[in-house]
Amino acid sequence: MILYWLRTDVRIDDNPALEAAARLAxxxxxxxxxxxIETPEQWQQHDRSAIQIDFLQRHVQLIxxxxxxxNISLIFKTAKDFKHQLELCLDICKQHDITHxxxxxxLEINEVDRDKAFETLLNQQDIEFSSYEADVVLPKGQVLNKQHEMYRVFTPxxxxxxxxxxxxxxxxADSKQALTDYYQSKLKTQINEPTNIEFTAQKVDSSQWPLITNVKNELIPDFYERIIVRYPDDRDIPSIEGTSKLSPYLAIGALSARRLVSQLIHTVPNILDNTSIPEFSWLNQLIWRDFYRNLLFHYPNLCKHNNFNSKYDGLDWPNNGFLFKAWKEGKTGYPIVDAAMRQLVQTGWMHNRLRMIVASFLTKHLLIDWRLGEQFFAQHLIDVDLANNNGxxxxxxxxxxDAQPYFRIFNPITQSQRFDPEGNFLRSYLPELKNFSNKDIHFPHKAxxxxxxxxxxxxxxDHKTARENALDFYKRSE
Known part of the structure; x- marks a missing residue:
């Protein structure tokens, strides 16, 4: 037999490894x-959110x-970590006489090391191993500067x-056609595997997020037809449906970024040549995604919680426990921060503009190490992805x-006034403020x-005091 090992690529469409496996078969x-092969202990070590694990399980069942x-069976196993995962995968190979x-x-460093070790083990058994790239639009390492190095700034x-x-x-990848050809070849795996996939890892209900089949049939066409033209204006307004909300599907590989760009080019043929049209604003986000994944590819030590800019390694973050707890619980006294944190904890998702606001607030106002915020996001976000989260x-x-300079510090009050002027988002997550006026709700303490x-x-x-403290704190590393 030939084995296709499914991981963060839970899709039939544009799946190069699955296409190659079916064609060889x-x-x-x-x-x-x-x-x-699920790895609950490894996921816990990597702070993978329980809501994403449930979301992944639903899509593994779907695929x-x-x-x-x-006529292709899926073998489901549970391994505590990557080492045990390799042992189980090798057992599958021996049990079913796998040849390839x-x-x-x-992309991540532990996963890269695991695959290198697995390839070595397979070679010792005379089993071939083929790896493909399915997580970016353009191959990693292809977009380089004139010195053949990775760009350190996004715009170039x-x-x-x-x-x-x-x-x-x-x-x-034409994986659908390859599977059709496989089906027509009358080949069939004679393995009696259970039809219901049930993870042992801790899960949180993700059913408010539809399966990718519904997204492809309904949400993506609606986004391209109706929402994307307003994306530059609406994407920063958390109270409206102004974004695609496709990030959870990209994060687990249920959706192909290449497919999205291909569909976008089909819908807006001149989009690669015209960066001024509204639709390009959304394509820009997919390019940012490729940028961050290329960063992790070229600088794998970012997986080890290192600052990209080493001059900040000497920062002695105060990490006040009381302040961190207040931020996590949405009790900072700044409504836009508190409403955003409630959205995260209650739904497993947070609007992108709000992610910038709460991250700036934690690091600049509270002087708490960005790694603690990164970890908290990882533990709660349905769309957690190391490259994007770290970046x-x-x-x-x-x-x-290409970071926001240390002296640029978001004012949470003016951010709230600008992006939620009528307080609609604030009232949806802070009902205790529902009776405050549109003027007072953004910082209601005087009222x-x-x-x-x-x-x-x-x-x-206090915003002004915190800003001055942050400037002094960062200047020590300049």
Missing amino acids: VGKGEPLVAAF ADKLNEF VFVNSE FKREWLSVAINQGFQL GWQWAAGTGC IKTEKLKVYWPAIV
């Missing part, structure tokens, strides 16, 4: 089998059902990314590549004193 006349339609293993590569990376996309293009937090903290009400907690820091 037909060519050699060997049945194809798939496997997924198991889809593969079964093509196909995977889509994973974007210009070169567009140049490569225009001149060289990109290829989507975003280091951007906010001023320690990263609270006037009314002598205790409906909201005091501000844990």
Whole structure:
């Protein structure tokens, strides 16, 4: 048999490893089998959120059902960590006389090391191993500067990314056709595997997020048809549906970024040549995603919680426990921060503008190490992705590549007034402030004193004082 090892690539569409496995199976006349091996202890070590684990389980079940339609069984196993995962995968290979293993590569350093070790083990057993790239639009390492090095600033990376996309293009895997050919070949795996996938890892209900099939059939067409033209204006307003909300599907590999860009080019043919049109604003976010994944590829030590900019290694973060607890619980006294943190904890998601605001507040106002914020996000976000999470937090903290400079400190009050002027988002997560005026709701403490009400907690820091403290703190490393 031939084995396709499923990991962070839970999709049929544009799946290069699955396409190659199916084509080889037909060519050699060997049945194809798939496997997924959960690693609950490893996920816990990596702070993978329980809501994303549930979301992943639902999509593993979906792809198991889809593969079964093509006469391909999915073997499901549980391993505590990556070492045990390799042992189980090797057992599968021996048990089913596997001649060739196909995977889509994973970017993070532990996953890279695991795959290198697995390839060595397979070679010792005379089993072939093939790895493909399925997580970016353009191949990692292809967008480089004139010195053949990774860009350290996004804008020139974007210009070169567009140049490569225009001149060289990109290829989507025709995995659906390969599976159809496999089905028609009459090959079939004779393995009696349970049809219900049930993870042992801790889960939180993710059912408010539809399966990718619904997203492809309804949400993506609606986004391209109706929302994307307003994206530049609406994407920063947390009270409206102004974003695509596709990040959870990209994070687990249920959706292909290449497919999204391909569909976008089909919808807006001149988008790669015209950066001024509204739709480009959304494509820009997908290029940012490629940028952060390229950073992790070229600088794998970012996986080890290192500052990208080493000059900030000497920062002695105070990490006040009381302030950190207030931030996590949404009790800072700054409504936009508190509402955003409640959204995160209650729903497993946070609007992107709010992510920037709360990250700036934690690192600049409270002087708490960005790594603690990164970890808290990882533990709660349904769309957690190490490259994006690390890149975003280091951007906010001023320690990263192409980072927000340390002296740029978001004012949470003016951010709230600008992006939620009528307080609609604030009222949806802070019902205790529902009766405050649109003027007072963004920082209601004066009104609270006037009314002598205790409906909201005091501000844990003063904005002006916190800003001055942050400037002094960062200057020590300049």
